[in-house]
Amino acid sequence: MNSINLAVIAGDGIGPEVTSVAVAALEKALGSVELDITSYDLGSDRFLATGEALTESDLQSLSQHDAILLGAIGDPRVPSGVLERGLLLKLRFAFDHHINLRPSRLFPGAVSPLRDASGIDFVVVREGTEGPYVGNGGALRIGTDQEIANEVSVNTAFGVRRAVEFAFNLASTRDRKHVTLVHKTNVLVHAGKIWLRVVEEVAAKYPDVTHDYLHIDAATIHMVNSPQRFDVIVTDNLFGDIITDLAAAICGGIGLAASANLNPTGAFPSMFEPVHGSAPDIAGKNLADPTAAILSAALLAKSLGYLEAAERIENAVEHDLANRGETKRSTDQIAQSILELI
Amino acid sequence: MNSINLAVIAGDGIGPEVTSVAVAALEKALGSVELDITSYDLGSDRFLATGEALTESDLQSLSQHDAILLGAIGDPRVPSGVLERGLLLKLRFAFDHHINLRPSRLFPGAVSPLRDASGIDFVVVREGTEGPYVGNGGALRIGTDQEIANEVSVNTAFGVRRAVEFAFNLASTRDRKHVTLVHKTNVLVHAGKIWLRVVEEVAAKYPDVTHDYLHIDAATIHMVNSPQRFDVIVTDNLFGDIITDLAAAICGGIGLAASANLNPTGAFPSMFEPVHGSAPDIAGKNLADPTAAILSAALLAKSLGYLEAAERIENAVEHDLANRGETKRSTDQIAQSILELI
Ligand SMILES: CC(C)[C@H](C(=O)O)[C@@H](O)C(=O)O
Ligand SMILES: CC(C)[C@H](C(=O)O)[C@@H](O)C(=O)O
Numbered sequence: 244m245n246s247i248n249l250a251v252i253a254g255d256g257i258g259p260e261v262t263s264v265a266v267a268a269l270e271k272a273l274g275s276v277e278l279d280i281t282s283y284d285l286g287s288d289r290f291l292a293t294g295e296a297l298t299e300s301d302l303q304s305l306s307q308h309d310a311i312l313l314g315a316i317g318d319p320r321v322p323s324g325v326l327e328r329g330l331l332l333k334l335r336f337a338f339d340h341h342i343n344l345r346p347s348r349l350f351p352g353a354v355s356p357l358r359d360a361s362g363i364d365f366v367v368v369r370e371g372t373e374g375p376y377v378g379n380g381g382a383l384r385i386g387t388d389q390e391i392a393n394e395v396s397v398n399t400a401f402g403v404r405r406a407v408e409f410a411f412n413l414a415s416t417r418d419r420k421h422v423t424l425v426h427k428t429n430v431l432v433h434a435g436k437i438w439l440r441v442v443e444e445v446a447a448k449y450p451d452v453t454h455d456y457l458h459i460d461a462a463t464i465h466m467v468n469s470p471q472r473f474d475v476i477v478t479d480n481l482f483g484d485i486i487t488d489l490a491a492a493i494c495g496g497i498g499l500a501a502s503a504n505l506n507p508t509g510a511f512p513s514m515f516e517p518v519h520g521s522a523p524d525i526a527g528k529n530l531a532d533p534t535a536a537i538l539s540a541a542l543l544a545k546s547l548g549y550l551e552a553a554e555r556i557e558n559a560v561e562h563d564l565a566n567r568g569e570t571k572r573s574t575d576q577i578a579q580s581i582l583e584l585i
Numbered sequence: 586m587n588s589i590n591l592a593v594i595a596g597d598g599i600g601p602e603v604t605s606v607a608v609a610a611l612e613k614a615l616g617s618v619e620l621d622i623t624s625y626d627l628g629s630d631r632f633l634a635t636g637e638a639l640t641e642s643d644l645q646s647l648s649q650h651d652a653i654l655l656g657a658i659g660d661p662r663v664p665s666g667v668l669e670r671g672l673l674l675k676l677r678f679a680f681d682h683h684i685n686l687r688p689s690r691l692f693p694g695a696v697s698p699l700r701d702a703s704g705i706d707f708v709v710v711r712e713g714t715e716g717p718y719v720g721n722g723g724a725l726r727i728g729t730d731q732e733i734a735n736e737v738s739v740n741t742a743f744g745v746r747r748a749v750e751f752a753f754n755l756a757s758t759r760d761r762k763h764v765t766l767v768h769k770t771n772v773l774v775h776a777g778k779i780w781l782r783v784v785e786e787v788a789a790k791y792p793d794v795t796h797d798y799l800h801i802d803a804a805t806i807h808m809v810n811s812p813q814r815f816d817v818i819v820t821d822n823l824f825g826d827i828i829t830d831l832a833a834a835i836c837g838g839i840g841l842a843a844s845a846n847l848n849p850t851g852a853f854p855s856m857f858e859p860v861h862g863s864a865p866d867i868a869g870k871n872l873a874d875p876t877a878a879i880l881s882a883a884l885l886a887k888s889l890g891y892l893e894a895a896e897r898i899e900n901a902v903e904h905d906l907a908n909r910g911e912t913k914r915s916t917d918q919i920a921q922s923i924l925e926l927i
Contacts, residue, residue: 324771332772356809358700375717375738380775386782390742392775396717400732427823429666430674433722433734440728460830467698467809467834481769485827488802492809 246277247547250308250512254286255326256521257531258314264533264578265312268559269540271585272552281308285330287318296329302337310543311514314536315521328378335371338511340504341402342409343369343480344542345487345518347470352564353495357467363494365473366413369483370406371504373398374434376480398434398479403441409507410477411449421474422446422454425462425482438479463489491518498532499564501539503546515543529573534560537581559584588619589889592650592854596628597668598863599873600656606875606920607654607882610901613927614886614894623650627672629660638671644679652885653680653856656878657863670720677713680853682846683744684751685711685822686884687829687860689812694906695837699809705836707815708755711825712748713846715740716776718822740776740821745783751849752819753791763816764788764796767804767824776821784819805831833860840874841906843881845888857885871915876902879923901926 251266253259270278283301290296305311311334316326334340349355349363373396380394407424414422424442428435439456446454457465459482465472466489478486491500500518507513517535525531541556563580572580593608595601612620625643632638647653653676658668676682691697691705715738722736749766756764766784770777781798788796799807801824807814808831820828833842842860849855859877867873880902887895905922914922 324774324777327771328774356700357698359698375736376772378774380738380773382775382778385778388742388746390779392740392779394717394738394740394773394776396722396736396738398734398736400730404730427826429669430718430823430826431722431736432666432670432720433724434736435666436724436727437732437734460826463805463827463831464834464839467831468838481772484769484772484802485805489805489809489831492806496810497806 246279247273248279248307248309250281250283250305250311252283252285252311252313254314254316254521255318256315256523256526258286258316258521260527260529260574261517261531261533261536262312262314264574265536265540267578267582268537268556268585269544269552271582272544272555273549274552276549276552286316287321287326290321290326290329296326297333305334306338306511308512309547310512312540312543313514313516315517315519317521317523319523332376332378334514335504338514339372339506339508340514341370341372341405342503342505342507343371343483344503344505345369345483345490346501347487347490347494349494350499350561350564352567353499354569355493355495357470357493360470360493363470365470365490366475367483367487367490368406368410368413368475368477369487370402370479372480373402374480396431396434396479396481398437400437400441403437404445407438407441407445407477410475411445411452414452414475415449417474419474420452422452423462423473423476424454424456425459425476425478425486426456427459427482428456429458434479442477459485462486466490466493487518497535499534499538501535501542503539503542505546513543513546515539529575531574533574533578534564534581555585588621589615590621590649590651592623592625592647592653594625594627594653594655596656596658596863597660598657598865598868600628600658600863602869602871602916603859603873603875603878604654604656606916607878609920609924610879610898610927611882611886611894613924614897615891616894618891618894628658629663629668632663632668632671638668639675647676648680648853650854651889652854654882654885655856655858657859657861659863659865661865674718676856677846680856681714681848681850682856683712683714683747684845684847684849685713685825686845686847687711687825687832688843689829689832689836691836692841692903692906694909695841696911697835697837699812699835702812702835705812707812707832708817709825709829709832710748710752710755710817710819711829712744712821714822715744716822738773738776738821738823740779742779742783745779746787749783749787749819752817753787753794756794756817757791759816761816762794764794765804765815765818766796766798767801767818767820767828768798769801769824770798771800780821801827804828808832808835829860839877841876841880843877843884845881845884847888855885855888857881871917873916875916875920876906876923897927
């Protein structure tokens with residue numbers, strides 16, 4: 244490709260301000276490669292105006308792109324959950340983003356709440372299309388004293404295997420070549436058994452990759468006591484959601500955490516987004532940290548094969564962070580510094 | 586009561602060594618109150634010998650006591666999950682331990698992995714008889730590429746309300762009088778709605794107690810960035826499992842974390858246990874920290890109304906920890922120090 248056909252969903256709150264910086268960074272890093280952008284006005288304004296979060300024709304149109312860059316979704320005017328499920332999760336499911344990839348690295352200069360955070364460098368491979376996220380629940384006698392509400396976690400060998408295979412494959416390219424399965428197999432027996440079985444099956448095909456297992460509760464302990472032990476973590480959709488926010492926090496905060504929703508088959512475009520939300524309280528105030536969005540753009544470049552551009556962005560962020568110190572800078576200041584460094 | 590009819594399940598691994606210290610501490614703190622102990626040989630040995638983890642007659646006999654003190658369950662010779670579900674969870678469900686209470690306080694002298702852990706002092710009220718712990722799952726085409734495994738989380742207004750009421754009631758007795766609901770309402774909509782609704786209903790009856798809401802992923806971030814913000818957390822069985830291990834870690838480790846499985850109706854005995862597991866690797870080596878078991882005995886004394894005895898134990902632990910420093914001491918050394926201080 245000598246041009247990238249990019250869909251941009253800037254979204255709500257701080258989404259637009261961080262996304263525009265990320266696009267600028269991507270553009271600069273790509274050099275002569277052309278960036279052909281279609282902007283989508285998806286988010287709370289559109290939803291409030293039309294009552295629809297995402298139409299079939301949006302999906303159809305988005306699916307024609309090489310990749311999607313997303314800012315953030317969520318607004319106090321819209322009930323919690325509506326846009327998350329109607330837009331964000333709908334995109335992940337419709338485009339079969341079964342690999343939710345979240346690198347966790349302590350950049351030099353980043354400020355961790357941990358006393359010893361040196362050398363943290365792991366990646367979480369979060370399954371993206373199953374588990375308790377399938378929306379397979381329901382309730383009876385709603386609003387009464389007799390209400391009962393169920394949520395169903397669905398786990399298939401097919402879905403688990405592609406996540407586990409991705410994780411082992413990724414680990415085989417890394418220095419430490421280690422995979423940790425995180426689950427709660429002693430309580431969630433049926434789902435647990437599938438994950439344990441598939442990990443053993445896949446591990447047999449990767450003799451140079453070691454692996455171990457941690458319950459999710461124990462994993463959170465290691466995350467604050469010895470996060471350096473992790474190399475590649477593979478886990479389900481919900482445990483992955485939890486552990487990646489914790490991972491972001493110990494690496495200096497979700498202002499720095501990038502993520503990729505990948506469909507490695509290429510059947511649909513992958514989607515790249517910062518882990519943080521729309522932070523409506525600081526929107527438009529030149530306070531948001533655009534770093535996570537910029538790093539998400541680097542993941543985007545990497546996934547489309549523009550490795551050099553990705554590296555250029557990551558190096559710029561790394562240099563910027565190393566000099567950033569603990570003084571609070573504005574969105575513009577961070578943007579300018581990183582853009583100059585690219 | 587001038588005597589306590591206590592059932593002791595020392596269990597596996599380090600269970601017996603920490604439990605015997607906890608019993609000694611309880612005995613000393615109770616002074617003239619008689620401790621009438623029945624020991625139960627439940628755990629891996631019994632299971633391996635008989636194939637049964639817990640019989641109806643065990644349950645019948647245990648139910649006759651004022652309280653149960655449990656050490657730890659789990660052994661490498663028994664497949665993971667068997668004793669957890671067949672013994673520990675079975676006790677919690679059979680005796681309707683719907684309040685799983687886990688105080689999280691940074692004792693002076695305890696060593697946190699956080700740079701700023703000063704002043705952490707909150708309590709987690711974990712619902713104990715519902716959620717994804719109900720064992721309501723199943724699998725199809727097991728062991729094949731077409732396997733599908735489901736887990737069902739069950740949430741009732743009845744179950745949620747008694748946990749939420751306990752939490753607000755507890756908060757109303759504390760200085761800060763604040764309850765934080767932790768859930769994932771933007772994804773687990775049906776379960777989420779019941780929790781949100783019941784919290785609003787109960788909150789209306791406690792005008793002097795404030796409350797807020799955090800998603801579980803965001804809660805883990807606050808747990809490492811500003812744990813001081815928490816007063817009383819109320820949450821479901823699984824989120825409670827995760828957040829209390831993380832809470833224990835930031836307060837100096839699960840070697841110090843106590844828990845109470847309460848049945849506040851008194852219909853069945855409540856059960857008290859350290860949060861840590863059986864740690865078979867250090868069992869019998871005089872290395873286990875008995876503090877969590879001792880603090881669990883204090884919770885037991887408190888729940889039976891022996892407030893002075895409970896305070897005596899807690900003060901002794903506090904003094905011991907303040908002088909403990911970072912040098913590693915043996916089980917016996919810690920036991921001796923705390924027993925002397927009681
Ligand atoms: C907004 C929410 C639905 C989402 C999730 O739970 O996946 C977010 O927390 C994330 O991690 O991307
Ligand atoms: C051993 C296990 C079943 C148990 C749980 O998940 O409740 C433990 O982790 C705990 O927190 O007491």
